[in-house]
Amino acid sequence: MTPLKGMWVMERHMARDWLRNRTLWIMLLLPTGIFWAVLHTGTSPHRRWFVASWLLFAQVMTGLMIAASYWLEEREQGTWQALRVSSVPIGWIMGAQAVFVGLLAAVSQAGVLMVSCGPWHGSLGLGMVLGGFVFTGFGLLIGITSPAQRTGSLLAAAAMIVFFLSALIWPGLGENTGIHSWLSWSPAIVTVRVMRAGLQGSPLSWTMIGAMVGWGSLIIALLICLLHREYHRGLPM
Amino acid sequence: MIEVDQLSKVYANRRVVDHVSFTVSPGEIFGLLGPNGAGKTTTMGCLTGLLRPDSGRIRVAGYDVVRQRSQMVQMIGVAFELPALYPRLTVEENLRFLGALHGAGADEVKTVMTRWGLTERRRQPIHSLSKGWKQRTMLARAFLGRPRVVFLDEPTSGLDPNAVAEIHQILRSHQIEGMTLVLTTHDMTEAAQLCDRVGIMAQGHLLAIDPPAVLVGRLQDQTVQITWWNQGTLSTQALALADPCTPDTLSRLLRDGTVVEIHSTGSLNTVYRRLTGGDRT
Numbered sequence: 001m002t003p004l005k006g007m008w009v010m011e012r013h014m015a016r017d018w019l020r021n022r023t024l025w026i027m028l029l030l031p032t033g034i035f036w037a038v039l040h041t042g043t044s045p046h047r048r049w050f051v052a053s054w055l056l057f058a059q060v061m062t063g064l065m066i067a068a069s070y071w072l073e074e075r076e077q078g079t080w081q082a083l084r085v086s087s088v089p090i091g092w093i094m095g096a097q098a099v100f101v102g103l104l105a106a107v108s109q110a111g112v113l114m115v116s117c118g119p120w121h122g123s124l125g126l127g128m129v130l131g132g133f134v135f136t137g138f139g140l141l142i143g144i145t146s147p148a149q150r151t152g153s154l155l156a157a158a159a160m161i162v163f164f165l166s167a168l169i170w171p172g173l174g175e176n177t178g179i180h181s182w183l184s185w186s187p188a189i190v191t192v193r194v195m196r197a198g199l200q201g202s203p204l205s206w207t208m209i210g211a212m213v214g215w216g217s218l219i220i221a222l223l224i225c226l227l228h229r230e231y232h233r234g235l236p237m
Numbered sequence: 238m239i240e241v242d243q244l245s246k247v248y249a250n251r252r253v254v255d256h257v258s259f260t261v262s263p264g265e266i267f268g269l270l271g272p273n274g275a276g277k278t279t280t281m282g283c284l285t286g287l288l289r290p291d292s293g294r295i296r297v298a299g300y301d302v303v304r305q306r307s308q309m310v311q312m313i314g315v316a317f318e319l320p321a322l323y324p325r326l327t328v329e330e331n332l333r334f335l336g337a338l339h340g341a342g343a344d345e346v347k348t349v350m351t352r353w354g355l356t357e358r359r360r361q362p363i364h365s366l367s368k369g370w371k372q373r374t375m376l377a378r379a380f381l382g383r384p385r386v387v388f389l390d391e392p393t394s395g396l397d398p399n400a401v402a403e404i405h406q407i408l409r410s411h412q413i414e415g416m417t418l419v420l421t422t423h424d425m426t427e428a429a430q431l432c433d434r435v436g437i438m439a440q441g442h443l444l445a446i447d448p449p450a451v452l453v454g455r456l457q458d459q460t461v462q463i464t465w466w467n468q469g470t471l472s473t474q475a476l477a478l479a480d481p482c483t484p485d486t487l488s489r490l491l492r493d494g495t496v497v498e499i500h501s502t503g504s505l506n507t508v509y510r511r512l513t514g515g516d517r518t
Contacts, residue, residue: 001340013323013334020325078319082378085285086338087311232289 006088010096018070018100027065028104031058032111039115051116052196053167055128056188058112060160063105063135064142068156070097071143090227098136105132124198130212131191135163137219138187144226163188187215238263238386238417239284244293246279253279255441256293261434263385266408266418268428271438272513277421278390280438284419285315285388298385314339314384318391320371321378324364328355328374331363332381339382346381353377353407369400376404380411387411389420393427405431425506429453435505439513452508459503463487466495478503 001009018024035054074080083093109128138159146152167188173180183189190211197205239261246254254276261267269277282288283295286306295302298312322331332346332355341349350356353373363371372393379387392408393401408418408431422428428435429449436446445452453459459478464471476483490496 001338006338009334009337016330016334017323017325077324078317078321079323081287081317081319082315082321082335083338084287085310085313085315086335087307087340087382088338089307231287 001087003089003092006086007092007096007099010088010093011100014070014097014100018066023069024066024104027061028108029111031061031108032115035112036115051112051199052192053164054112054116055109055195056131056167056192057164058108059105059128059131059135059191060163060188062108063101063132064139064160064163065156066104067097067101067136067139068142068146068152069139069149070101071140072146072149072152075143076149091224094140094223094227098133098140101136101139102129102132105136123204124195126204126209127191127194127198127212130209130216131187131195134187134191134212134215134219137216137223141219141222141226144223144230167192185211187212190215238265238298239267239419240294240296241280241284242294244280244283244295245291246276246283246288247291248279253441254283254290257438257441257443258293259436259443259446261386261417261419263417264412264415265433266412266420266431268432268435269419269421269438270423270425270428270435270509274440275438275513276441277438281388281390281419281421285313286310311340311382312385314379314382314387316376316379316387316389316392318394320363320375322363322371322375325362327360327362328366328370329359331374332378335378336381339384341381341383345383349377349381352380352410354403369396372396373400373404376407380416384416386417386419389418391422392420393422393424401427425504425509429505437509437512444512445508449505453503453505455508459501461487462498462500463490463496464498464500465490465493466497471497 031054035057038054071080074083084090086093106128109132113124139156142152142156142159146155163186166183166186170180170183170189170192173183184193190208194205194208194212197203197208239259241257241259244254244257245252253274257276257280269280271277279288283290284297284302286302286309289303297309300306300309300312302309323334326334329346329350332350333343336342336346336349347356350359353376355370355374355377358366358370361370363374366374372395376389376392379389389408393404396404405427412418420432432449434446434448435452437444437452460475461478461483462473462475464473466472476486487499
């Protein structure tokens with residue numbers, strides 16, 4: 001079987017398996033639902049920042065949380081081992097999982113955008129896609145490093161809150177403070193800044209795009225290291 | 238079919254598998270026995286390519302498990318101790334998906350389901366099945382993709398005797414077709430009945446490897462416990478097989494027709510307990 005066919009088999013399987021999972025539907029629809037409710041309570045001068053932050057919420061809610069719980073479930077039920085002894089290379093299997101969850105993150109963000117009623121620009125899509133994959137990567141990292149489903153779920157929830165809150169408080173921090181400039185390179189703030197530019201129709205900041213790609217590359221490198229460690233030492237105990 | 242040469246694996250400065258060597262012939266059922274922590278699971282992990290050996294060489298179906306891992310995994314099937322199935326999916330969906338990853342088509346899935354008696358339950362989700370049916374589905378999965386070697390971790394653990402007998406029968410039918418089976422088990426009766434040869438491990442070492450009957454035959458102090466009707470009451474006596482009088486005593490009692498039960502103390506269980514130090518407790 002070619003790796004691409006293996007990926008396609010994985011995608012179909014994940015769709016069949018996860019669309020029967022009610023929790024997934026809740027996580028997928030929650031960002032849009034809450035955003036719709038919040039938007040209808042009035043207008044805010046910080047609307048653009050607010051939309052960008054809410055897109056981030058959709059990314060961490062679906063990307064990070066679903067990727068982590070999917071991975072933890074695979075580990076807990078032992079199917080991860082079964083996938084590892086299949087003829088499809090493990091990198092392609094993880095790639096297929098990331099693509100599936102990344103698509104879900106895109107669907108969730110699309111819901112938020114539809115509710116916000118624009119205007120937005122094409123460059124926003126880049127931030128949405130890149131952000132979706134970066135947080136899916138964080139979810140996979142949490143899944144692979146957590147020893148049990150309970151601790152992994154707690155860690156994923158904590159990471160989601162930290163990412164989302166940091167994006168919310170960042171504009172309020174003094175621009176000359178050290179924490180402001182330090183946080184500005186965190187994946188959450190970088191993603192929100194890219195998406196805000198997309199919402200405003202500003203030209204793309206290549207530094208910010210580079211930072212997102214950098215985060216993505218770092219996560220991929222860490223995932224490869226962890227898989228390598230698993231092969232040498234077994235699963236984390 | 239399997240060649241293991243000086244396999245070693247170290248975890249946290251502890252050598253969990255220590256220079257283990259053995260071979261398994263094509264069409265053989267080989268059992269790996271040993272107490273918890275003996276190194277069986279690690280050995281199986283290395284044999285299936287899930288773990289990288291620290292030293293030594295392993296060849297499975299002609300392929301080196303480290304350097305030719307991708308070719309090797311196409312030749313094997315693995316049934317893990319955990320169910321390793323997707324609980325929300327049905328039996329058929331599980332087998333189709335996991336089979337597809339091993340190159341098995343829909344027809345092969347149907348054939349395997351029939352052979353393992355799963356056809357009637359094919360539309361049931363895994364979470365609604367009993368442990369026995371889950372186990373059966375997981376075992377069936379390991380045989381998809383026409384593997385040449387199948388590794389089974391505790392294949393009948395916790396199953397009722399009828400299910401065990403049925404599974405043994407299916408496993409033997411696969412053996413007749415030339416498949417090589419490697420299994421781990423804590424059930425000595427299963428090992429004695431099913432395996433052509435067994436290897437007994439403890440503390441990372443392979444202590445013995447032979448057919449179960451040969452291992453039992455090597456016991457020096459075997460005894461038979463005989464129970465017979467003796468003037469209206471039941472009498473029991475242990476007779477040492479090494480004692481020259483034992484054959485005469487046994488044949489006299491058998492001639493009299495009063496024997497109720499003869500129980501041999503020489504079993505694979507005794508061998509296992511002696512080798513692994515369990516008889517000292």
